[in-house]
Amino acid sequence: MIVVGLLRKLAIDATNTAVEVLAEKIPSASTQLEKLKAREHEFSGKVKHKVYTYDGTPLSGLRKGKTFYSTVIIDPAKVGRLLYGEKLEDDDDSIALAYKGKPYGTFSTFNDIFREMALKGYTLRIKTKIVGMHDVGIPQVVAYMPDRDEVELWRDARSDIFGADGAEA
Template sequence: MGFLSWLFGSNRGKGKGRSQACTTESRPIPSPRRPVREEINIDGNCQTKIFTYLGVVFKGIKTGDEFYVDVVDHDVELHSRSTGTTIDTVEWGTTAVSYNGRVFGSLGSGLDYLKEVVAAGFRLRLKVKKVGMYSAGIPELAAMTIDTRALREWWDQQSKTSALIPINEANLLAAVDERREANRLRTISGRAGIEVTDESLMATLYPTRERWLGGDWPKRSAYFSPTFEVLPTREGSQAKPHILIRNGKTGLYEVSARNAKAYRTISENIDRPCKGRIACDYYDEGTDGVRIILVFESSVGGAEGTAELFHQASGEADEGGGLGDGTPGSPT
């Protein structure tokens, strides 16, 4: 059950073998906005640990039973007479919970802000399941809610408005994913030095010194305006043509179909406007690694004339190469 259960356990320290008791000292916390007095339902299948220190209130409840507890809408000071130890929910940054009017513990990480929800005027009862026994007299309890990411997203939105935000788990998780993707694209844009959006078509290549064609090995990152040349294959060869990436008249790197993802992205968008970046030490780790980052504009019509030429390449399995911020493959 964790540190709090150890701290308040009746079978530890000088409280060993004695029943537990506690006193509470309550201090109200300010409401973040005007109460709306709405009843909300956050029941679900996501389990979050509850730190329990007072077990006597759950006498008669069996493992597997589900029941409801109340979220305390203010901070409290919890004192165990059995150990002489005091826990302050302000200092611990947590929320106290009660059962049948008796405070018995606090919520684990992921639900520690629920006191703010109740203090704001929302009425809720927290569904709880007894999943076992932590120690003699101390049950192991878990809160049963919707996905905690969705619940946190709901409160982040709800705390900024007086209008009631519906608790729709699927929609809230979609908002979480959308924000995470936006953050990912901002990170890539910052590292690549090129704005990348969810509509961008991006290919990343990982040249080695042996395969680099652009003269001296790059030591500083630089932008360039890439052009592409499809190199002819030998007569009778079944190999797919290499694509030469140029900066002006200077060839930089040849891409083969073994760089499957990057090759497909380039071949399918070869006539679209493209921005290029030679990125040195991409992660700022003091290495001499180099990436070639290509970002094609997706709003411009594609190259229908080249689609047939690269038809087979576009069906290659995803092995080697890289797309977006993926893992480097073996350049050829």
């Protein structure tokens, strides 16, 4: 009788543990599916890339060592105002990075892929970190990205899902 009770308790404990593990994993999977449908993606990796910071104001509340996600902006008006104070030509392939919706710098790595995917409706975010200061009010920022092959695989997988023109296949 005692053995049956112990086995029953072990079975209940194992079931509860399995349910807890699934509860943690399932929301994560559904969140990833929602992001895929919403065409959102966050890039992060171990390869460091330089970010050219032109306006430190959006980052003024962040300190050295702070990691945050920057949003890719391809709008020629916003990028141009950041860089030159005027709108860029529509065929210019420059991209800007923004924090909380405010552009602060540019990023030249993977411009072709990021422009392509942003034009297809993707919201792209890049893991970035303040590593020092260039000048008063102008932080030195680096982006942490996967290698180019991984980014290309990501793009190609989305092209297979949504088609070359960005429409659902």
